[in-house]
Amino acid sequence: MKQKSLKKGCAIFLALYLVLAAVFFWIGGDQFSFQDMRTDMLTGAGVLEEITAGVTVRQQIPLQGDELTGLTLYGATYGRQNTGALVLELYDGDRLLGSRTVDVSTLADNATFDVAFGGVDISGLSRAELQITAPEAAPGNAVTLYFGNAYSASRNQVSANLKEDELVRVNGTALDGGLCLQVHTRQPLWFGQFYWWLAGAGFVLLAGYCLLLLRKNRAGKHSALLNVLVAFSRYKYLMKQLVARDFKTKYKRSVLGVLWSFLNPLLTMSVQYIVFSTLFRSDIPNFALYLLTGIVCFNFFSEAASMSLTSIVGNASLITKVYVPKYIYPLTRVMSSTVNFLLALIPLLAVMLITRTPFRPSLFLLPLGVLCLFTLALGMGLLLASAMVFFRDTQFLWGVVNMLWMYATPIFYPESIIPAQFLPLYKCNPLYHIIRFIRIVLMDGVSPEPKAYALMLIASLVPLVIGTLVFKKTQDRFVLNI
Amino acid sequence: MIIEAKEVSMCYRMTYDRVQSLKEYLVQMVKGKIKYREFWALKDVSFQVRKGEVLGIVGHNGAGKSTLLKVISGILKPTGGEVAVNGTVVPMLELGSGFDFDLTGRENIFLNGAILGYSEEFLKEKYDEIVAFSELGQFIDVPLRNYSSGMVMRLAFSVATVVNPDILIVDEILAVGDADFQAKSKARMLELMGGGTTVLFVSHSLDQIREMCDRVLWLDHGQVKMLGETKTVCDGYEKG
Numbered sequence: 001m002k003q004k005s006l007k008k009g010c011a012i013f014l015a016l017y018l019v020l021a022a023v024f025f026w027i028g029g030d031q032f033s034f035q036d037m038r039t040d041m042l043t044g045a046g047v048l049e050e051i052t053a054g055v056t057v058r059q060q061i062p063l064q065g066d067e068l069t070g071l072t073l074y075g076a077t078y079g080r081q082n083t084g085a086l087v088l089e090l091y092d093g094d095r096l097l098g099s100r101t102v103d104v105s106t107l108a109d110n111a112t113f114d115v116a117f118g119g120v121d122i123s124g125l126s127r128a129e130l131q132i133t134a135p136e137a138a139p140g141n142a143v144t145l146y147f148g149n150a151y152s153a154s155r156n157q158v159s160a161n162l163k164e165d166e167l168v169r170v171n172g173t174a175l176d177g178g179l180c181l182q183v184h185t186r187q188p189l190w191f192g193q194f195y196w197w198l199a200g201a202g203f204v205l206l207a208g209y210c211l212l213l214l215r216k217n218r219a220g221k222h223s224a225l226l227n228v229l230v231a232f233s234r235y236k237y238l239m240k241q242l243v244a245r246d247f248k249t250k251y252k253r254s255v256l257g258v259l260w261s262f263l264n265p266l267l268t269m270s271v272q273y274i275v276f277s278t279l280f281r282s283d284i285p286n287f288a289l290y291l292l293t294g295i296v297c298f299n300f301f302s303e304a305a306s307m308s309l310t311s312i313v314g315n316a317s318l319i320t321k322v323y324v325p326k327y328i329y330p331l332t333r334v335m336s337s338t339v340n341f342l343l344a345l346i347p348l349l350a351v352m353l354i355t356r357t358p359f360r361p362s363l364f365l366l367p368l369g370v371l372c373l374f375t376l377a378l379g380m381g382l383l384l385a386s387a388m389v390f391f392r393d394t395q396f397l398w399g400v401v402n403m404l405w406m407y408a409t410p411i412f413y414p415e416s417i418i419p420a421q422f423l424p425l426y427k428c429n430p431l432y433h434i435i436r437f438i439r440i441v442l443m444d445g446v447s448p449e450p451k452a453y454a455l456m457l458i459a460s461l462v463p464l465v466i467g468t469l470v471f472k473k474t475q476d477r478f479v480l481n482i
Numbered sequence: 483m484i485i486e487a488k489e490v491s492m493c494y495r496m497t498y499d500r501v502q503s504l505k506e507y508l509v510q511m512v513k514g515k516i517k518y519r520e521f522w523a524l525k526d527v528s529f530q531v532r533k534g535e536v537l538g539i540v541g542h543n544g545a546g547k548s549t550l551l552k553v554i555s556g557i558l559k560p561t562g563g564e565v566a567v568n569g570t571v572v573p574m575l576e577l578g579s580g581f582d583f584d585l586t587g588r589e590n591i592f593l594n595g596a597i598l599g600y601s602e603e604f605l606k607e608k609y610d611e612i613v614a615f616s617e618l619g620q621f622i623d624v625p626l627r628n629y630s631s632g633m634v635m636r637l638a639f640s641v642a643t644v645v646n647p648d649i650l651i652v653d654e655i656l657a658v659g660d661a662d663f664q665a666k667s668k669a670r671m672l673e674l675m676g677g678g679t680t681v682l683f684v685s686h687s688l689d690q691i692r693e694m695c696d697r698v699l700w701l702d703h704g705q706v707k708m709l710g711e712t713k714t715v716c717d718g719y720e721k722g
Contacts, residue, residue, distance in 0.1 A: 241596040249584045252625075317579045322597060323556035323571070393504045476559040479552075480494065 006217055010210040017206060021199040027361045028447040033192030035449055037065055041182045042160055044146030047076050048170055052142045057132040059168045059179045065187035068120040074146040074180035077109045082143050084136045088115060091129045104143045149177035191450040231325065238324065239332050246336035261343035265296050276412050284414050289443055292351050294411030296344045297435050301377050302402055304337035308381025309388050309398055316482040326475045330381040338374055352442065360445035369438040372460035376430055379463030382471040389481050409435060430459030484649060484680050485531040485554060489563035492524040492549050523549040525704045536681040538695035538712065540719050545701040547684045551651050554682065569648025572598055587622040587637055594641045608644045616640035632659050643670050649680045688716055
């Protein structure tokens with residue numbers, strides 16, 4: 001390779017890295033620096049008495065993290081417009097940690113309301129006592145709060161098993177349950193604090209590697225990356241032709257042609273939307289988008305893996321007659337599925353528009369999710385393609401595994417219905433992490449927490465490494481078995 | 483030396499019944515019935531080819547000619563020994579094996595060309611030449627499934643022979659189509675082989691070998707029986 005073009009490539013690459021690092025930090029925002037935590041809210045079973053002057057409500061609340069950012073409470077106004085204020089005070093023993101007053105005229109009946117605490121330092125505390133009073137309220141002009149003793153899990157109620165000191169007390173008398181409240185806390189993450197150090201270290205490493213590469217190239221030595229680049233530029237045209245072939249023949253002789261790439265996921269979504277939003281009620285917010293994201297991602301994975309499965313066996317006539325690196329065949333199959341997937345993203349964006357999901361900068365993270373999905377599909381495809389050569393049973397086995405995989409992935413159901421004891425096993429599914437990432441990016445409009453990135457990268461790279469190793473080890477024997 | 487083969491050996495392990503499913507495999511393994519028979523298709527074959535040379539390869543059926551060609555073009559990895567090839571190898575495919583019958587002739591020219599390792603620029607430059615040689619004319623934009631078999635063969639031949647490789651591998655001289663096209667395609671092959679590229683030429687026609695080759699390699703049961711001047715080897719082969 002020419003030294004000059006390599007130099008140019010390295011410079012562009014490093015500049016791109018810097019730009020991406022900055023964009024990434026901008027999109028990541030608070031998610032990189034803080035981990036936000038919310039406790040679960042009890043389901044409201046009944047209300048306390050009217051909170052008037054002289055009534056004191058006390059409740060121990062659990063704390064985690066370093067900072068209390070707010071509370072969510074579930075209140076009732078007796079259907080009237082009240083005046084006055086609720087005073088919320090937080091104590092650690094006798095020490096006042098923070099207090100807030102809530103104007104009760106802003107409260108709606110039977111609705112949750114948020115109280116922002118704006119950063120109360122709670123480091124080292126595992127619990128605190130919340131005290132609620134209404135010094136100016138008179139009977140007939142006061143509000144109350146809900147309490148309960150169970151959590152709702154999909155359609156069931158799970159008893160909260162509250163201990164004696166976790167019950168809500170009104171003027172010292174314990175009631176059968178705790179206040180319906182959610183505690184918002186946050187914890188600083190080392191990732192955000194050291195982000196620029198990490199990015200800088202990455203830059204130094206990359207720059208060092210570029211220098212090494214340039215020196216090696218000048219000396220005329222081969223290096224792994226350069227070999228890959230040379231092979232890529234050599235077989236670029238072949239890959240382009242094979243992808244174009246797959247794409248052209250897929251819809252050839254069908255009337256709607258390429259429109260099917262849009263229609264297919266949309267129709268599947270419509271059917272499942274009707275089934276799951278009427279027959280089986282589901283309380284997922286923005287279910288249409290939730291469903292479509294799952295369908296589009298899983299379809300891509302499943303199509304890419306199934307097409308790669310037959311890529312070696314199906315091209316037997318070519319493999320036995322002309323030398324082409326064998327990984328080209330599964331790779332191009334995954335690439336043509338990617339083209340389909342990118343087309344299927346268009347209806348996805350349309351559904352985002354229709355459901356008024358805001359377009360946030362986090363959308364720029366979507367390519368990262370897609371890349372990981374691609375990597376996972378390629379790894380699986382390489383593995384299946386080589387297994388298929390030696391055992392034709394693979395295709396039938398894959399049909400079953402594929403179906404099992406679909407049900408093991410939260411496509412049309414919320415992950416909350418999985419029993420807690422199975423969760424560790426459930427999270428071994430690499431697709432789970434990638435789909436979760438894509439959903440957070442699209443639906444919540446924020447960047448996922450740093451841990452989600454790490455899990456997603458592991459979930460996509462480990463299968464690729466395994467697939468590549470198996471493929472590499474067996475590829476010389478393909479010719480003898482097809 | 484453009485091709486250098488050193489003690490190339492190729493061994494096929496053959497089970498008596500080819501086991502192709504996991505169940506069968508397990509059953510056979512439990513029964514202890516998986517036996518392999520070794521078959522050496524090539525054994526210690528060494529030779530060198532100089533640039534621009536036309537090397538003929540002769541031998542009876544099953545002597546290892548095709549296996550040797552596959553090893554040289556990189557399709558098979560030899561069990562032992564090594565082959566060093568310095569240049570691009572273009573194999574004369576069985577005609578049309580890279581074709582997709584749902585695509586048009588035009589699309590197939592580029593697809594098949596890419597499989598044979600031609601570059602985009604090369605194909606674009608030679609496109610008109612290919613179409614002209616194939617005599618397909620207006621049919622070039624029709625899907626291949628509507629072609630007659632002769633038309634497919636003509637197109638395949640035209641794509642396969644526009645090459646300009648360092649090493650050309652020819653497994654029998656192909657003559658396809660009607661009498662006119664056969665004459666034309668034979669002339670094209672001879673032109674290609676005489677054009678200064680290195681050619682490995684396998685044929686059962688000793689007349690063609692005598693006519694074309696500088697040297698001849700005689701393979702017998704996977705081993706080199708004789709390697710040398712065309713006349714000497716051909717005479718020996720005819721006697722033996």
